[in-house]
Each structure stands twice: as C-alpha cells, then as structure tokens.
Amino acid sequence: MRTAFAVGGGYLAASGAFGSFCTLSVVAGMRRSEAVALGTMLVFVLYLILILWVFAVGALWRPCFVFMLMIAVGYITAFYSGSGS
Amino acid sequence: MEPDFRRSMGWLHTWAGLVLGGVLFAIFWMGTLSVFDKEIDLWMKPATRMVSSDHALSFDAFRSSLEEASRLKASFWAITLPNERDPVLHIRLRVGARFHNHDVNPSTGRDLPDPGTLGASGFIYPFHYSLRFRLGEWLVGLAGMAMLVLCVSGIVIHRKIFVDFFTFRPEKKPGRMLLDLHNVAGVLGLPFHIALTFSGLVIFGAVYFPSGTHAVCPHERACSDEDIKVSLPTPSEKLVVPFTSLDEIAVKARSVWGHDFPESIIVFNPGTSASRIRVLRSDRNQVVFLADKLVFDPTDGHLLSRQPPLRPIARTERFLTGLHLIRFQNWPLRWLYFASGLGSCVMIATGFFFWLNARRRKQGVAFGFRLVEGMAAGSVTGIVIATLAFFVANRLLPLGVNFAGYDRAALEVWAFYFVWLATFAHGWLRPRRVWIEQSLTVGGFALGAVLLNWLTTSDPLWRTFLLRYLWPVAGMDTLLLLGGGVAFWTGSSLARRARETAYD
Secondary structure, three states: OHHHHHHHHHHHHHHHHHHHHHHHHHHOOOOHHHHHHHHHHHHHHHHHHHHHHHHHOOOOHHHHHHHHHHHHHHHHHHHHHHHHO | OOOOHHHHHHHHHHHHHHHHHHHHHHHHHHHHHHOOHHHHHHHHOHHHOOOOOOOOOOHHHHHHHHHHHHHOOOOEEEEEOOOOOOOOEEEEEEEOOEEEEEEEOOOOOOEOOOOOOOHHHHHHHHHHHHOOOOOHHHHHHHHHHHHHHHHHHHHHOOOOHHHHOOOOOOOOOHHHHHHHHHHHHHHHOHHHHHHHHHHHHHHOHHHHOOHHHHHHOOOHHHHHHHHOOOOOOOOOOOOOOOOOOHHHHHHHHHHHHOOOOEEEEEEEOOOOOOOEEEEEEOOOOOOOOOOOEEEEOOOOOOEEEEOOOOOHHHHHHHHHHHHHHOOOOOHHHHHHHHHHHHHHHHHHHHHHHHHHHHHHHHHOOOHHHHHHHHHHHHHHHHHHHHHHHHHHHHHHOOOOOEEOOEEHHHHHHHHHHHHHHHHHHHHHHOOOHHHHHHHHHHHHHHHHHHHHHHHHHOOOHHHHOOOHHHHHHHHHHHHHHHHHHHHHHHHHHHHHHHHHHHHO
16 A cells, blocks of 8 residues: 555656656756756656655655645646647 | 564574575675676677777768668667677667667678677566566565665674684584685675665666655656756657768767766657657766767757756765666676676685585484475575576577577577476475585586587687787686586585495
8 A cells, every 4th residue: 555655646647747847947948858857867766766765654644735736736737838839 | 482582683684584595695696797798699699799999980981771770660769888897889770669679790881690699688688677577676665674674683693703704614513614614704795785785776766656756746748857858859750851960960069078988879860840859878988877979960960958966865866876876887896796796706605515514413304394395495406507508509590590489589588487496396305415516517518518619600719819800709708617516516525425424
C-alpha cells in the first residue's frame, strides 16, 4: 500500500513537477532543450526524495496532499501553455 | 510503520533489496560484461579475429556497395570504420522495412561469413538496459530508482562509514563476514553505484518522464528541429545524382573538427535528389557524448550544416551519458569500470547472502525462506551460469545449424534462458546444497568455455597472449580461468564447512 503510493504517487507527482518546471523555465526565457535537459537531471532526484519521504513519514496525509498539489500544478501549467502556444 | 527514521530506512533497505535485488544483479552483471562487449564479440565471433590494418582506409573503396544500395533504393547506407576495439568494418543499409548488416574484412574488402551469434553487443548489452522484453526498460528504471533508494537508506542505517573502509573480518562468523563484505563493497563503490545508476536513468529520462518534453514541445519533431536545422525530405524524385568522393568529404570533416577523424558516414536516400551525407565524429577522445554530426551535399560535397556547440546544461547531460556509455578510449579506466561493476555485483550478492544467513537457523524450512533462497540462487549464481552457458553454446553449436525453426543465434539465446530457468528450479528443489553445486557448475562451465575456445578455434591461451590483436581473447580466457578458480574454491570451501557442521 505504502509502496504503491510511494512508487506510483511519487512518479505522478515528480512527472507533474517536471512538466511545470519545463514550462515555467521556458516562459522565463530558458531554451527548450536546456530546460528539458536540466529537468531530466533534477526529476530523478526529486522522485528519489519523494519515495524516501513516503517511507520515512508517520502519517500519510501530508505527502498525499503535496503529491496531489504537484499533480494539479502540472496539469494547470500544461493546460495554460497548451492553450497559449 | 517503523517508529523512527533509521528503523524505517532499515525496513526499506531490506525489502527493496529483497524484491528488486535479483533484477539489479542481472542489470549490473550484464552492464559489467558490456564494458568489454567488443572484446567478448571477438571471442564469440572467431572470424572477426584479425589484425587491424594500419594504413588509412579509403571510404571510396566501398563505392560499389553504395552504388548497389542506390540501385536497391535503400533509404540509407552507412559505413563504420574499424577502431582500436573493433577490427571489423561495418556496412549497414535499409531497403524498405529490412535492415541489412555486413561485417567486412577491411583489408580485403570482402564480406565476412555470418557469425551465427548475437554476441555481446547484440545480446548482453541490450539485456543490460531492456532485459530483452517489451517495456523491460521500465522494470530497469524501477530497479534503478530502487538502487538509489537502497544507496541512501544503506547510508542512513549505517553509523560509521569511514571505519568500514578498513573493516573486513573473514575470521569472524560468516554472518559478520558477509556484512563486512557488503559494507566494504557498498561504501568503497558508493560513488560508482550512484554515478552509474543516476546516469543510466538520465539516459532514459525522456522515456521515463515524457512530461517535460510534452510540456514545452507539443509536436516532438518541432522540438528537435529547434537546435539542429537538418531536415531530410522523403525520396520523391528518383533522379540519380552523381556522388562526390566520400574520402574528400572525410578530409573536409576533419578540417572542420581539427584532428578528430570521422567514425562513420551515412548516406541518406542514396541516388536520389533528396540525398544527404551525414558524417559522425568519433567520441574516443572525450568523455562527453557529443555524437557531433556534419551534413554534406552529395552532388558537389559542400557543407550544408553542422551541429551547433552544446550549451552548458545539455553538455552536462551529455557528460553523464558519456560517463555511462564509455565511448572514450582508455584502457585503465575501462578496467576500473569493470572492477567497480564486479564490486557492485558482490555488494548485491552479499546483501542476499546476509539476509539468508541471518534467518537460516530460525526459519530455514519456511516456505518464504526457501522461495527467497531459490530466487537468490537463480539471480546470482544462476545468471552467471546462464551467461557461461551462452558462451559454451556459442562454441559448441555448428555454424548454420537450425533446430525447430530457430537459427544458431536464437538457439544460443534459448540455451541462456533454459539454463537460467533451470538454476531457479535447482535452487527451489535443493535448498542449502544449491550454493555448493552452483559454484562448482560456474567453475566447470568457465573452464569448459576456455577449453572449447582452444579446441574450436585453435587459439589457445599461450598463442593469444603473444599476439597483440588476440589480447581481447586472451583477456577473456584469463578472466574465465580466474573466475572459474574462485568458483571452485568457493564451492569446495562451502562443501567443507557443510561437512564440518554436519559432524558437529
């Protein structure tokens, strides 16, 4: 249960954060290839931290809330950049 | 859940290691062998054991092959020159949906006979990153993340890292010795474990996390065209255009790059007006995986475009890629990779052994324990035996053999999987004894592979040691003998200990 949440939820959250990171960096003036390259290197570190956090924390509601927030932000930025371009 | 942080990390370390340790061992074992993939290829394809020619090769000598390709309306024709590790010249072309591969003897220009094997670069290396099944790279990715988790949790549950550098007590009880070995291999190799796992994940970053690319490039094609302005039109007109000299293009490429020589030349849509020539630079002189490309026009040979220099972040990513792929040429470093890879294998294996050893007395007959013991045997000694069976099958099967519709290359792979499955079954059927018997089997197979190489190729160790171009074969035979010796010694000392405890 906790493992599935760490692996699956952590993946979705990291993926969402990666998407919004790339969108925001490009909006901030970074080149697209550079934003994706930097994000690719950071996203694995983020995913690792999220997994460890789920296993280390006592109550699951906090990571659960943060993950949902990250996924939501990922969708929102994707929606806005998609309609903007 | 465990109450404090260290305890929860300990729980995570045990279970993540237990569940994914087998996959991790397979990945690290195959990756370690892939460090010397070209050398293993030379062992497995005796027809390619040849002196590499010293004189500069002419690309134009293979013009007839290129003209043949344009007659066949190939979509590309590629030539890769031999190098220090690979004495063979490769010509690849694609006609319709089919790929054709020719291994060519560079000094005679003639095609070599079909090797009848996938070799290390066709089996062991793909196994390393995809486990050779569909979506296998996702399991590899999961195992890679588990490896990072194991590294971090391993550090956390460990109080005294620096003491462990110097702690190895073989004279203590076996449990203590296994844990010492696990810690020494883990701590000494920690930079290697983390760097290689992380860079391996980053190489497949776009596969595992497509969200970043999707976020900024709605149409993937448009994204790659941002930096490299090369577009390859489809062959619409069948106009035959004359080729400029490929050698002249190679010289031009060299003058653009300074000293580096082209590694391969690819002609897209040969013989049509849409044809383009791409020249790839060799990456042997730097760690960064550049894969620098130049594009030329085939009619008059002028430079159409070159890859812009990499920006800092992209360069960092390519450095990580290069760090993992070891395209650079440096023998001491290559051996260091190999040794560190073996160190990682030792760490994973001793992790399993420690788990088993700590529980054998209390729950040695429990179903769960026996399940883990069989799994550990199959994934540690089992995959080693299966790899050796792959080598033995390579020397035993006659060329051109065909059995039940499978050709020789496929039969070798079947030998690998069949033996691998058998080692799991063996582990479940014969608990405890399995380690002795499989160690001895490793020794026997390793010795057998060396003997078979001698008998079937007339390249015995004392000959391969004397001839420089056969050193890769000599190296592989030597390692097989050394590894076989270690396996025999392990098997016999385990057997001795089993007898002693039985008499107690």
